[in-house]
Amino acid sequence: MIFPNIAGAVVARNALTTVALTANTNGVAVYTGDFEGNLVAVVNSAAASAGDTLDVTVEESLDGSTSWAAVPADALFNPSTGAQTTFTQVTASAASHQSVGIVKERVKAYVRLVFTVGGASISIPCAASIIGAQKYV
Numbered sequence: 001m002i003f004p005n006i007a008g009a010v011v012a013r014n015a016l017t018t019v020a021l022t023a024n025t026n027g028v029a030v031y032t033g034d035f036e037g038n039l040v041a042v043v044n045s046a047a048a049s050a051g052d053t054l055d056v057t058v059e060e061s062l063d064g065s066t067s068w069a070a071v072p073a074d075a076l077f078n079p080s081t082g083a084q085t086t087f088t089q090v091t092a093s094a095a096s097h098q099s100v101g102i103v104k105e106r107v108k109a110y111v112r113l114v115f116t117v118g119g120a121s122i123s124i125p126c127a128a129s130i131i132g133a134q135k136y137v
Contacts, residue, residue, distance in 0.1 A: 009134045015041065015113045016128040021054065027113035027128060029064035032104050035132035039102040040079050041113060043087060045126035047095050052119030054090035054126065058102060064110035075106035090124065102130075 013034075015027040032039065043056050058076060059068040078085040079101040090096045102111060113128050 010131060011035075011134045012042075012129040012131045014128075015130045016043075016115065016126060018125065018127040020123045020125050021045075021115055021117050022123050024117060025115045026059075026068075027115065029061065029110045029112050030130045031064065031110055032107060033109060034135055035104060036135045037133050038077075038104055039111070039130055039132040041100050041102060041111075041128065041130050043096070043098050043113065043126065043128045045090050045096045045124055048090050048092050048119065048124050049121065050092045052092065052117065052122045052124065054096075054124050055116040055118075056087040056090075056098070056128075057114045057116070058100070058107075059112050059114055060108040061110045061112075062108050068112065071102070071107050071111065075103045077101040077103065104132075 013030045045054060048054055058071045060071045061068045074084060076085055079099050085100055087098050087100055
């Protein structure tokens with residue numbers, strides 16, 4: 001993983017409590033000021049049912065409650081390679097464990113994950129966290 005400036009304690013903030021997603025869902029707002037350096041968003045889900053899908057995106061906001069918008073594409077990276085990336089769509093092919101890095105300097109004060117489901121009778125178990133080095137230990 002690429003984690004420049006990872007001194008101190010590593011902490012995980014709950015971005016989505018384990019739940020079976022049946023509709024589009026906004027994750028919990030996470031304050032980036034609590035972290036030092038880059039963050040990593042981790043999403044774990046079961047495989048979708050045949051014909052169902054789950055897409056995960058990252059949004060940002062200045063105040064954590066209004067004016068949410070997609071983060072800039074260059075703010076997301078693969079923690080293993082450093083290359084620009086996004087989350088891969090979850091389908092019926094297999095369970096999914098994905099990690100996407102977030103460049104803290106490229107996002108606003110708050111970030112959240114957005115879970116968009118598609119299909120007929122959707123129920124996709126999922127959980128997510130945002131992980132980083134705690135700013136003040």
